[in-house]
């Protein structure tokens with residue numbers, strides 16, 4: 344892979360002014376296609392995989408995934424419109440807190456597969472819209488249930504007070520409201536309690552909790568529902584990139600769990616984001632300056648967290664590799680810029696804030712001005728979650744290979 348990235352860096356560099364240092368996102372669409380296909384191939388028979396487009400809604404990414412996944416998940420009216428515009432044939436589901444009435448109307452007009460209802464107020468609004476427009480709508484109730492002792496990840500959306508989903512004590516009221524509407528069809532339940540899950544066994548235990556809850560409610564309320572959305576949340580171990588969540592093994596174990604739980608007739612839907620696209624993206628910053636400040640080395644790259652907020656948002660040192668660049672010409676007898684040999688260096692961007700750090704005190708064999716810092720696993724929650732207008736720096740170039 345790194346050979347291909349090297350070639351792409353050289354090609355990009357050749358097509359810009361030689362004095363401008365490179366700053367770019369590179370996406371490997373072939374790798375994305377391979378990975379998503381493998382994810383689909385090992386899914387148990389009654390499972391579906393939707394792509395949570397919030398992870399990366401680039402058109403080329405959506406186009407690559409559209410023929411592979413079962414559908415796309417949207418979490419705003421903007422995403423809904425964009426997904427529909429890019430891939431009108433792909434089934435859509437619509438979740439997320441604080442949906443506007445206009446967004447609910449948009450989803451109903453579009454005929455999405457399901458709206459994931461976040462609150463009783465939202466359910467009431469859906470009922471009113473359907474009544475007024477004489478339209479039908481399929482829903483899942485998003486539930487925030489107790490984690491029952493399961494270890495939490497660093498990003499939990501439920502199992503504690505959060506703005507996400509309904510509390511279990513609201514369920515009876517929600518079911519009564521559904522029953523009172525001739526336009527709303529309850530398909531089942533939606534859970535997304537944890538993101539950043541790195542532990543396969545814990546995720547499997549979470550699935551078991553969802554399964555048991557689904558079975559209990561189905562029985563308790565005599566519900567004719569057959570869809571269980573188990574959310575996304577499969578993590579990427581940025582600190583140990585070689586340590587991967589074993590999706591294949593997880594799916595094998597899930598298959599056994601489905602069998603044991605007698606849920607083969609229930610459709611189980613995943614809506615994963617990070618795990619689908621993280622690996623296909625690379626963020627490249629060419630080194631502008633190297634400094635030695637209060638005993639530590641700093642390499643300032645062309646770019647920063649305004650393009651690539653992932654490490655700052657998740658508070659980690661982001662994995663990277665170095666591609667040698669053309670060293671800056673030095674004037675004989677003049678100032679000789681700092682070069683790093685077998686030392687630790689902190690990799691920063693161009694922003695006037697000490698928070699613009701992509702990795703802290705990382706050991707490198709060699710680094711000099713003009714080299715390229717290539718941050719891997721930059722394909723999810725990266726460019727699109729960054730504060731792009733801060734300091735009004737130019738955006739990175741974007742290349743799909």
Ligand SMILES: Cc1ncc(COP(=O)(O)O)c(C=O)c1O
Nearest residue numbers: 395535538575576577615616617
């Ligand atoms: C409701 C919901 N579903 C799916 C996802 C995707 O999660 P991930 O990217 O961790 O797979 C998110 C992420 O925030 C979410 O909030």
